[in-house]
Structure formats: structure tokens, C-alpha cells
Amino acid sequence: MSEELKNNDNLEVEQHEENTNDEVYEKGFLGKAALFFLELIKIAVLAGITIFVIRYFLFKPFYxxxxxxxxxxxxxxxxxxxxxxxxxxxxxxxxxxxxxxxxxxxxxxxxxxxxxxxxxxxxxxxxxxxxxxxxxxxxxxxxxxxxxxxxxxxxxxxxxxxxxxxxxxxxxxxxxxxxxxxxxxxxxxxxxxxxxxxxxxxxxxxxxxxx
The missing domain is CATH 2.10.109.10 (Umud Fragment, subunit A)
Incomplete structure (x- = not known):
């Protein structure tokens, strides 16, 4: 009986460690995704500013x-x-x-x-x-x-x-x-x-x- 409890205790510890790893992985993934989208926003803003400067101060299209x-x-x-x-x-x-x-x-x-x-x-x-x-x-x-x-x-x-x-x-x-x-x-x-x-x-x- 005690041996079974010991085995169960080990199982609970292993499961807890696996859950902890999952949480760390999930947090790491979300952090990288957030940084990726932040970089996309920066690129979009810089591209918009560049286009604005070119369009209104350097070159202008006409038909x-x-x-x-x-x-x-x-x-x-x-x-x-x-x-x-x-x-x-x-x-x-x-x-x-x-x-x-x-x-x-x-x-x-x-x-x-x-x-x-x-x-x-x-x-x-x-x-x-x-x-x-x-x-x-x-x-x-x-x-x-x-x-x-x-x-x-x-x-x-x-x-x-x-x-x-x-x-x-x-x-x-x-x-x-x-x-x-x-x-x-x-x-x-x-x-x-x-x-x-x-x-x-x-x-x-x-x-x-x-x-």
C-alpha cells in the first residue's frame, strides 16, 4: 500500500514538472509572438513615414x-x-x-x-x-x-x-x-x-x- 502511494507521489511530481515546462514554453512562445508583431508594427510605421516623405516632399505622381x-x-x-x-x-x-x-x-x-x-x-x-x-x-x-x-x-x-x-x-x-x-x-x-x-x-x- 505504501509502495503504491510512493509511486503515486512520484507520478504527481513528474506531472507537475511537465505542467511547469508547458507553462514556460507557452509564455516563451507568446513573448516571441508579441515581439514579432511589435517588429511588424515598427516596420509598417517606418514604411508609412517613408512613403509619406517621398510622396509629399520628394516625388509626386500625376496623370x-x-x-x-x-x-x-x-x-x-x-x-x-x-x-x-x-x-x-x-x-x-x-x-x-x-x-x-x-x-x-x-x-x-x-x-x-x-x-x-x-x-x-x-x-x-x-x-x-x-x-x-x-x-x-x-x-x-x-x-x-x-x-x-x-x-x-x-x-x-x-x-x-x-x-x-x-x-x-x-x-x-x-x-x-x-x-x-x-x-x-x-x-x-x-x-x-x-x-x-x-x-x-x-x-x-x-x-x-x-x-
Missing amino acids: VKGQSMEPNFYESDYLIIDEITYRFRIPERGEVIVLKSPVSTDYYLKRIIAIPGERIKIENGKVIIYNDTNPKGLILDESYLNGMDTSGSLSLTLGDDQYFVLGDNRGASFDSRRFGAISREDIVGKVWLRGWPLDRISSFDVPQYSI
């Missing part, structure tokens, strides 16, 4: 609406706009930019044609630039227009912080010929990449002008 930049940009093209470059240098002639409309709440996609301090003249379908290098004027060679003329007639001298912008589709663009020169503050950023459609993904170089 093209309208035909004013054809044949180089088409309706529904998905563009990534570089908002940081112009914080370190001034915009250059030939760069395609997104700007805040000076006459509405819209955003426009246009090309910089004349830069601060220059005089621009449009006549006989041509754009003529006057500056220190070309005081007598030089017709701007715009090969990206595929032979298209620039309609209108004007002569305008730009101030120290002014830019003259035009759409590539000169016959269907609302641009500086209508609303005048824009200021540096109106410029959101320059077009860096076309991300859609897939068969037209490309980055953009500045045209080389002989001016």
Missing part, C-alpha cells in the same frame, strides 16, 4: 489630362514628378514641368522655353530668344515638335524670377501665350519618369539647344 503636350505626352500617361531637384538648382530651358496654374486651382504640364532675364518673341510660327549670348536673337530649334509651328505673336522680357512655358502641342495648349510668364513659386517640379503605359515607360532628358 496627364488633355492634349496640350502631344506628341510627347498623352492623355492618361502616369508621370512621376521630381520635387527636390529645384531646391538645389534653378529650372532649365527645355525641362518639362508641372506648375500651379496662375489663373485657377489646376495643375499644368508644360515645357520651359525662356528663362529669367531673357526676351522671347513669337512671330511667323517661330520662337526667338534674346539674351546676353544672342543679343540679336536666335530661333529656338525645337525638334521635339516634329515640324509644328508656334501660333501667336508676342514679345516679352522676363523678370529675374520669371519663366515662359509652352505646351508641345502648340495649337492646343493654354500656356504663357495666354496667361503670361510664371514665377519660380508656381513650379511644383520637373517630370522625372513616365510610369504608365508600360510600353512607354521612360525617363526624360533635357533637349540640347544651340543657344
Whole structure:
């Protein structure tokens, strides 16, 4: 009888030890799971902050609406706009930019044609630039227009912080010929990449002008 009790006592001790091990294992597992989910939350928060900074301070996506930049940009093209470059240098002639409309709440996609301090003249379908290098004027060679003329007639001298912008589709663009020169503050950023459609993904170089 006493031997049976002794055996039972041993059994109870062994069972207690097994239960203790189970509790330790369970607590260890829950602790690791909690740390794992905590790390996931940290990663998600950091990713969200990174996306926010990139989206609102470095690069911004835009969809093209309208035909004013054809044949180089088409309706529904998905563009990534570089908002940081112009914080370190001034915009250059030939760069395609997104700007805040000076006459509405819209955003426009246009090309910089004349830069601060220059005089621009449009006549006989041509754009003529006057500056220190070309005081007598030089017709701007715009090969990206595929032979298209620039309609209108004007002569305008730009101030120290002014830019003259035009759409590539000169016959269907609302641009500086209508609303005048824009200021540096109106410029959101320059077009860096076309991300859609897939068969037209490309980055953009500045045209080389002989001016």
C-alpha cells in the first residue's frame, strides 16, 4: 500500500514538472509572438513615414489630362514628378514641368522655353530668344515638335524670377501665350519618369539647344 502511494507521489511530481515546462514554453512562445508583431508594427510605421516623405516632399505622381503636350505626352500617361531637384538648382530651358496654374486651382504640364532675364518673341510660327549670348536673337530649334509651328505673336522680357512655358502641342495648349510668364513659386517640379503605359515607360532628358 505504501509502495503504491510512493509511486503515486512520484507520478504527481513528474506531472507537475511537465505542467511547469508547458507553462514556460507557452509564455516563451507568446513573448516571441508579441515581439514579432511589435517588429511588424515598427516596420509598417517606418514604411508609412517613408512613403509619406517621398510622396509629399520628394516625388509626386500625376496623370496627364488633355492634349496640350502631344506628341510627347498623352492623355492618361502616369508621370512621376521630381520635387527636390529645384531646391538645389534653378529650372532649365527645355525641362518639362508641372506648375500651379496662375489663373485657377489646376495643375499644368508644360515645357520651359525662356528663362529669367531673357526676351522671347513669337512671330511667323517661330520662337526667338534674346539674351546676353544672342543679343540679336536666335530661333529656338525645337525638334521635339516634329515640324509644328508656334501660333501667336508676342514679345516679352522676363523678370529675374520669371519663366515662359509652352505646351508641345502648340495649337492646343493654354500656356504663357495666354496667361503670361510664371514665377519660380508656381513650379511644383520637373517630370522625372513616365510610369504608365508600360510600353512607354521612360525617363526624360533635357533637349540640347544651340543657344
